[in-house]
Amino acid sequence: MKRVIASLAIGMLIGSATVAAAAPNTVQATIAKFKILVDGETKTGTTNQLVYNGTTYVPIREVADLFGYNTNYDGPKKTIEFASANETVAEWISLANFAALNEAQVGQPEDSDDIITIARSGIRLFGINKTGFTDGTESKVLTEDGKTIRVLKLKDSFMLNKEDLKAAGFKI
Known part of the structure; x- marks a missing residue:
């Protein structure tokens, strides 16, 4: 009888180890x-x-x-x-990528939903007035030191012209 119980216990141990090894990896998300x-x-x-x-x-x-x-x-x-998705994208950089490359912050003043400001170390570089922009439209903004940057609204994102940014001394 002891032998039967011992063999049954060993069989259960091997069986449970096999089941545990066969269980798929799971995560909780x-x-x-x-x-x-x-x-x-x-x-x-x-x-x-x-x-x-x-x-x-x-x-x-x-x-x-x-x-x-x-x-x-x-x-x-x-x-x-x-x-x-658009051939013209090669000439442009997204506002988010521009900010990351130039260690700049993108924000909105508390008193305006229409203005996007781009600043570095608390100093304003330039701003974009979102009013009137529709998908595919292009406009120009001036940097604080008077350089012109073309801005394109593409798929509800703002893109900046790489050539203009380079001429204004920014990294692209």
């Missing part, structure tokens, strides 16, 4: 819906985001679309390609 801002503009996402260990995960195809890019996925090669 929270589904959330965040407000997405691109160049100070609120974007409407079509999917929920996941939050796992303090990091938010957003579907890459949706983010690419928000920034004006098409995505191509090649499963066998395990590659994701981003291609500009």
Whole structure:
């Protein structure tokens, strides 16, 4: 009888170890819906985001679309390609990328929903008045030292002309 109980216990131990080894890796994440801002503009996402260990995960195809890019996925090669949805994008840089490259901050004054200010170390570089902009329209702004920068509204994002930025002494 002792032998039967011992063999049964060993069999159960091996069986439970096999089941534990066969269990898939799982994670616990929270589904959330965040407000997405691109160049100070609120974007409407079509999917929920996941939050796992303090990091938010957003579907890459949706983010690419928000920034004006098409995505191509090649499963066998395990590659994701981003291609500009608009040929003119090569001449332009997004306001967010410009700010990151130039260590600048993008914000809105508390008293105006129509103005976007770009500043570095608390010093205003230039501002963009959003009034009258529609998708595909272009306008000009002046930097604080009088340089002209062309601004394009593309897919609800503000894009800055790279040539103008370079002429004004900014990094691109």
